[in-house]
Amino acid sequence: MVYNHQSGKVVQEYLSLAGTTRNCAGGPTPWNSWISCEENTDRASGIIEQDHGYNFEVPINAKGLVNPVPLKAMGRFNHEAVCVDPKTGIVYETEDRPDGLIYRYLPNQKGQLAKGGTLQALAIREQKSMDTRNWKDFGLPLFPLNQPVEVEWIELANIEAPDDDLRLRGFQAGAARFARGEGAWFGNNECYFACTSGGRNAKGQVFRYQPSPYEGQADEKNAPGRLELFLEPNNTDLVKNCDNLTVSPWGDVVLCEDDPHPFVVGVTPKGEFYKLAENAGQPAEFAGGVFSPSGETFFVNLQDVGYTFAIKGPWRKA
Secondary structure: EEOOOOOOEEEEEOOOOOOOOOOOOOOEOOOOOEEEEEEEOOOOOOOOHHHHEEEEEEEEEOOOOOOOOOOOOOOOOOOEEEEEOOOOOEEEEEEEOOOOOOEEEEEEOOHHHOEEEEEEEEEEOEEEEEEOOOOHHOOOOOOOOOOOOEEEEEEOOOOOOOOOOOHHHHHHOOOOOOEEEEEEEOOOEEEEEEEOOOOOOOOEEEEEEOOOOOOOOOHHOOOOOOOEEEEEOOOOOOOOEEEEEEEEOOOOEEEEOOOOOOOOOOOOOOOOEEEEEEEOOOOOOEEEEOOOOOOOEEEEOOOOOOOOEEEOOOOOOO
16 A cells, blocks of 8 residues: 555555465565565465465565565575564564574575575574573573573575474574564664563563674674563563564564554563553454654554554654
8 A cells, every 4th residue: 555644545555466375474675675474384285276385575666466486595484574684684584383483594695585595593502492482381491581692593404394394393403492473673783573472471572683793604603693582571461462563763662462452562672661552442453563664654454354554643753
């Protein structure tokens, strides 16, 4: 949908992608395209013509349907979201599974994802196969809150995973396990991603990843990236089952809740919470929150009922 800020009206709308299935959060790129992610791993059968479980790229300047070319080098799994570091062109990917991984894709050529690359999974340095979910029934050591830890990245093989076992093989190789990785966004030189069912009460976590100054290069082992459990309130009065997220123009993280009574919740860099919007009656979760390039308008959807809202400020200044 093309939206006119002055008139407050949609001036144009059209289909952009077809032939894919259960497309989820996805994410924008610095080279003016959108990556659409399939949250589905169905195989070709008598009804389904193609294998699913891939990412697809849609240029922003497209005015209609684009050819759905799967970006197979980015892995086949239950995708949710991606975010891109504008400095390096490296793509970070989340996986919406109770035992999912966090991935990064090192493209052979920056901004040319279809030209191949290397897929890796995040691991905690010197803590093989770490479980970050903090589920109280498992009796495992807790992943610490607000204490950044160093990471390393494990290269993955057989990434088209016909048996949908990429996350299992990655975990066995030492990758960290996460509870339903969902929304992801790159802002202020760091990546935020939500784990919808993480935490002691399984009500959600938000992680922050700070890339190495040598991210994706051989020297990153000397100055590795760092992962921090930024939020795990275990208090549903603050936030519950955070799903899609974005970073606001003034630096706050804005979360969409996946809950029968969902809110849009803002979080300051200091971890202070505030409510931005409430779904007071529709049977749907908030999804796809994003600010316009000007920062003037916040767009957010209500899933299932199919509503999109354009919300104007005044907003907090950066």
